[in-house]
Amino acid sequence: MSGEKSIFGLSAAGRRGMVLPELDVPADGSLEELPAELLRAELDFPEVSQVDVVRHFTRLSSLNYHIDKGMYPLGSCTMKYNPKVNDLMAALPGFAQLHPRSPDRLAQGALELIDRLGGFLAAVAGMDATTLLPAAGAHGELAALMMVKAHFRKMGAGRTRVLVPDSAHGTNPASAAMCGFDVTEVPSNARGSTDLAALGKALDERVALVMLTNPNTLGLFEEQILEVIELCHRAGALVYCDGANSNALLGHARPGDMGFDVMHFNLHKTFSTPHGGGGPGAGAVCVKHVLEPYLPVPRVVNEGGAYRWSRDFPDSIGRIHGFYGNFGNQVRAFTYILALGLSGLRRIADAAVLNANYVKARLAGAYDVAYDRSCMHEFVLTGKRMARAKGVKTLDVAKRLLDLGYHAPTIYFPLIVEEAMMIEPTESESLESLDGFVDAMLAIAREVETEPELVRHAPHTTPVSRFDEVEAARKPVLRWRGAEAAARPPAKPAKTKEREAR
């Protein structure tokens, strides 16, 4: 085991973790009259004391790596410091205990915050309006694609295609497909940018939207962005900016000024809300006037100083969330923006971009940079040479980093770089911290030369070693089945090819 039993394994009949309020009203006898088939027969839940619960989850937590412990060089994920004051502000009872069905007259503070945060983001984006309803970046992409679809439907244009570069995040084509669009991939050029000629060839009167990431997933600013967007607009298509990499642009440049029609921000990347082990995040979609009528509802409107939710937008795509998105994260992002102001946001981009270039410069000798030009907030290495010469893959390098006290970078993405390692230090790391990471990477590069086996079988110091993920997917066990699971024959220790070679 990884060291911690299942909570079901800690269960003992009769234990309890909490005392509930007493029943202080007479029962009306109606429960006894209900037909038995409507009622539950049994509930297989653990019975544990409060001490058991606290210790179980505290012990589990100790098995995690996290940003408060150390650096995450995860490209495109922007794992920056999550300020504590954000969490405290989101926990204020006036926010945390506010019921979402409260009449607007009882929620004026929340509505003001939503309205102002939307304004902040539109200003940073250079756009005209914002929706904070999406619960994540991919949710924002989906909402934007629905808006684009509604727009062309209203114009009577049969535009059914979406173009994405081959370096795009997987969510871009997945969101487009979920919206019923045909997706075409456009190849990048030798400099890692959008290939104008290939784009021109792919564009026709059926293209509704071109989805770009800028800076792109190679960490490179699209040098010809003005020409690219003009080309799209001339073909009658709208242009989307996947704002996952917005950290690089804060206080320096605005997607709206580049000509983008619509974009999303990941509040859990650029605006510091915690990742939570996979979520909740928050997406925000900013649009130019052309798409504003289609924004999802409800929208906050301000009439004579009083805020209210309105659904009175006949061209809207409709609702995309049961309530108002991940409000708790909206409070955090708002707090973050106040804590930085415009000058602070600009300094974030300065530091994020300088940090990335510094790490790239220091690693450039020992590793190969995929596109060796000035990067923005992240850059991509290729482990192709190590893989060929020494049989050490990018995966092995990533796992060895875990031994040395760092999280792995994003690996095998973008797909257009063989054995890719994508590194984004963010502005949160000090020079000592960056040097520590670089030294670890350089030590691994030396190990690849002298002790490749050590790297190939890493990690060695983590609570568990590498898993047999193929076997896990072949016979999936997706829930605790008590004795049944324990009775499974123990799997043979997997023999990797590398081990057999040894």
Place this chain on the structure above:
Amino acid sequence: MTHPYIPLTAAEESKMLQACGLASVEQLFECIPEPIRKAFQVDGLPPGPLSEPAIVSELTRLAGANWACDRLVTFLGGGAYDHHVPSIIPSLLFRSEFATAYTPYQPEVSQGTLQAIFEFQTLVCNLTGLEIANASMYDGATAAAEAALMACGANGRDQVLLSSGVHPSYRDVVGTYLRATDREATLVELDTTGQTPHAAVAGADVAALVVGYPNYFGVIESLAALRRALDPKALLVVVANPIALGLFAAPGACGADVVVGEGMPLGAGLNYGGPGLGFMAVKESLMRRIPGRLVGMARDHHGRSGYVLTLQAREQHIRRARAASNICTNQALAALASTIYMCTLGRQGMIELAKLNYHKAHYAFRALEGIEGVRAVFPSPFFNEFAIRLPREPRAVLERLEREDGIAGGIELGGDYKGLEDALLIAVTEKRTRQEIDRLVAGVRRSVK
């Protein structure tokens, strides 16, 4: 002056620029075409950093402009409920190890998150009576929408029956998602008992029927009867309140193929409706179609048992345009809150909690029904929420309850349901005391006299 979130000093900046062979930070941004940099202008943002006391003061002012459940006794429900959040939840949830960890793509340093998700999946399966549960969705409404899309994909049909007893906002979200792929939802109106009529769903060549359990009016519908009436190929998708499942039959045991719902009542708090917690459980046959992340057991190279993200070939980062869904970031931390909650309450606690909710709501219902001119909208069994008709305009009654009694008395139904302009939806959780319920009843009596 450096900013507390940005360690970089001026001296380090020079040193690092030198290492990069650069003279200034500005040079790093020269890859951005000049017209774009020249056009840069941001209005409406605070120009510089605020101090922490100033931030706290501003946020406290905004929070104070809300009338939350700390200041009003609430009987609001409608998809969000004022349940107690055990103190150990915030204490465990905001441990840095959970809150500031990334998605567990590196299982060797993420066993804490992975095992917690595995336990979440198990608890959701046991609660719903189904075999496979995912690691979470954005909220109950989007989980319902994804279930509808999954059903269309599973049986190759395009029409979804949507009971009018499903939360109105959820119905809107399902409609939005279906419209995007030119599919449609057909509304099935509740009958006069507040149940989805079996005859209306029978024999139709549809992808799925979506019903609420309890439905928006708190009514417990007969799932087994709906399953019997429904075409065998069509999926029965149940939108369930997880608290109710401590008392009422597990939908999986009644023939549901998919159970989704909003997990916020399980200790995630209200937070003005988000972070929500969508959950989704399905029959085993839908394992390779379920959207979202799945955690499975695995063995490491030393034969030790542990947990990994598995069946990732369904997901966007592998399958791209052919993925089961575009979902990536989910609601993991809210799922952890609910896992801690379900473990803390445990087997007995979940049953007792559901009974408390049931009895308190019924006590309130009987007392309100006893007021002259007040009557039930539906005669069916209900859980912790019910609809009543008032002899005067609900808005006036609610405003007087707020003003004079400090009570948020319920939700007006007229906006969402024609013919219910005189009706209120009232929810009663375990937190409401007899005294508070009596105050509500007295306030309503006074207002309708």
